Amino acid sequence: MATNSTVSLSMKFDRTSILGSGGYGVVFRGEWNNKIVAVKRIEKTNCENNKGEDALQKLHHPNVVKLYHVDSDIDFRYYALELCQLSLNQLFNGDEAQKNYQEKMPPEKEVCLQLAKGLAYIHEKGFIYWDIKPQNVFISVHPTDVENVSMKWADFGLGSPLNDRGSFSTTEHNTRPDNWLAPEILQMKENFNRTTPLRQEGTVKSDVFSAGLIFGFYLLKGRHPYGSQFNIPANIVNNTPVNLKAIEEKKHPMHAIIMDMLKKNPNDRISAADVITRIANIQ
Structure with a gap:
């Protein structure tokens, strides 16, 4: 080495x-x-x-x-x-060996439930995740039991404690990808020049929105819930999840949960703990 x-x-x-x-x-x-x-x-x-x-x-x-x-x-x-096999992004956009991991994945309900449990735990410990995107969701296969697959949140630079208001503020430059941000964060960014530092403030409900995007991304097999690359931020701000119609038409039991995670108003969104309860109650 x-x-x-x-x-x-x-x-x-x-x-x-x-x-x-x-x-x-x-x-x-x-x-x-x-x-x-x-x-x-x-x-x-x-x-x-x-x-x-x-x-x-x-x-x-x-x-x-x-x-x-x-x-x-x-x-x-x-x-x-901890070393994991691949990211959620690589599952759909990686090489052929990475894409083959789709065959090893747990049921869709279990994938979402594991991620909800991890996010709720992060929030319970007083942290906001802040940088949720497919590149930060990892898949771990047990070395001696290939049927044992775990979903794991990973972030190595932006996870931060909540302040007294239950939110997190940063003055970092605008480097986060817009496609995975909650509408309230996108609207803050619109009011600032993208070349200057921006004080962004998010809450655990901003995390819930981004997690809802991840759930949709997984159920849509690598497609973003809010459309194609250049239209995504505008569709998020305008509350137009164009690709989620495909999940609704299949009467997927996760559709209603995801929609409640993607409410435009943060106060209307369910919590990560609520997501766990809702998924656990799916028959």
Whole structure:
């Protein structure tokens, strides 16, 4: 394993084995404490407040990716994280081997229930997830039981504690993808120049909306509930989930739940705990 010589603690990673990358860093296949892990490397300038680190260290749930260990050097922060097979985005948009995981997935009800349980747990612990998108939803297959598949939320940079108002504010630059934002966040962004920092404030109900998008995305086999790429933000703001008609026409039992998660007014949305109850009651 080609290790990074600047990391002198117990974490190692293979610089030639890149599992993924994004605006906040690169993920490598690595090793920690004789365990194969995913190593997330983030420039220190992007994690000065260690928001995601603080959140993940306090979260212990089967539907949340586990943070095992943290290292750092002069330039980077390194996170040893539970290794999963692929993301929800890769399930539909990845290579052929990744797409074949669709055959191993649990029933649709179970997929949504697991994700609802993970999100409710995050909220119960006083955190808002904030960066929900298919790239941050992971699929884990048990190494000795291929029928045991778990859905897990993963976020390595933006999860943050709620303030006294039960919300979360940030002045970060507008780097989050608009397609997975709640309408109240999109409307805030419309009032600011996209090249300047924006104070965005979201609540747990903003998370519920984004989770509803994830549920729809999964049930629609990789299509966004609000349409095609360029029309999605406008359709979200205008409350026009054009692709969800396909789920409604099939009389899918998740349709009514998703619609209650996607209410335009945050106060009208059900909570993550309500989502669990509703899904559990599906016959």
